[in-house]
Amino acid sequence: MQLTFSSEIDGSTSSLFNSYGFITARTHLRQPNMASDESSLRALENLMTEFFHSCTTNERKREIEEVLNNFAQQTGAWRHCLFFLSNTRNEYVMMYSLTVFENLVNKMWIGLASQDKMEIRSCLPKLLLAQHKSVPYFIRNKLCKVIVDIGRQDWPMFYHDFFTSTLQLIQTPALAPLGLVMLKTTSEELACPREDLSVARKDELRKLLLEQVPTVLGLLTGKNYL
Numbered sequence: 001m002q003l004t005f006s007s008e009i010d011g012s013t014s015s016l017f018n019s020y021g022f023i024t025a026r027t028h029l030r031q032p033n034m035a036s037d038e039s040s041l042r043a044l045e046n047l048m049t050e051f052f053h054s055c056t057t058n059e060r061k062r063e064i065e066e067v068l069n070n071f072a073q074q075t076g077a078w079r080h081c082l083f084f085l086s087n088t089r090n091e092y093v094m095m096y097s098l099t100v101f102e103n104l105v106n107k108m109w110i111g112l113a114s115q116d117k118m119e120i121r122s123c124l125p126k127l128l129l130a131q132h133k134s135v136p137y138f139i140r141n142k143l144c145k146v147i148v149d150i151g152r153q154d155w156p157m158f159y160h161d162f163f164t165s166t167l168q169l170i171q172t173p174a175l176a177p178l179g180l181v182m183l184k185t186t187s188e189e190l191a192c193p194r195e196d197l198s199v200a201r202k203d204e205l206r207k208l209l210l211e212q213v214p215t216v217l218g219l220l221t222g223k224n225y226l
Contacts, residue, residue, distance in 0.1 A: 037083045048092035061138070072100045075108075078116075082123055091136060098142045105149045106196070121150055121159055132178050141181065148185045152193060156208065163212055170219050183216065194224065 050056055051064045071077050081097035088094060095130075101124070106113070124147050132140050151162040166186060169179030190205045 012176075026160055030154070037080060040080065040130045041084050041088055041197065044096075045088065045090045045093055048090065048096060054094060068096060072103050073108075073220070075112075078104050078120065082127075085127060085131075091139065094135065094139045098139070098146055101146045102142075102149060105153065109150075109153050117154070117158070121154070124150070125165060129175075141185070144178075144182050144185045145189070148182070151186065152205065154174060155205075163208075167215065167219060181184070 022054065025050075041166075047064060047067075051061055077100050081100045084093055084097045101120070104120075109117070124143065128140070128143050132143075133154055135143075153159075155162040163186070166179055166182040169175045169182060172179070187209070188207055193202050193205055
């Protein structure tokens with residue numbers, strides 16, 4: 001079985017998954033074909049299920065792992081993963097797709113086009129709001145972590161509403177638990193950021209967080225400082 005998708009940019013057709021499960025997506029696609037993305041999603045679900053099946057050999061697992069790792073490095077992979085996240089109930093596929101985003105944000109963000117960054121900053125919080133009640137808690141937490149990773153890179157200059165969006169969640173009764181998860185993740189990741197950030201950026205993040213402390217304490221104690 002060969003699953004294909006068509007590029008609306010150059011008119012070419014490329015193989016996303018071939019019969020052996022190999023992913024060879026073109027990296028410059030901008031408008032994924034929905035019908036082919038559906039087929040690709042089904043193929044990815046089968047591939048992930050095979051990987052975690054008790055009868056799958058270690059050799060086959062290594063082959064699948066290499067395929068998935070190669071796909072994650074491709075520039076256009078995140079667009080397909082956004083579709084996968086929006087249209088699957090398979091927890092393996094969800095976690096893999098979020099790992100692709102995590103890799104993109106933490107290792108490839110600098111080289112990503114500004115328009116793509118803007119789209120990701122817009123789409124992932126919307127996805128979180130739409131699915132936080134229906135997905136397993138560890139998927140929700142992983143998505144929160146990816147969004148915070150983006151804030152770690154872009155707040156406040158390019159992601160000016162990153163922290164205020166979390167505060168708004170806390171103020172909305174139905175979304176307050178989600179807001180607290182976001183706040184906890186933000187505190188953990190930004191107060192003591194990893195070593196991949198410059199000293200100046202680490203200091204900036206700590207200062208930004210300290211500036212938000214009165215507002216956060218006010219919300220948590222019932223006093224609105226916004």
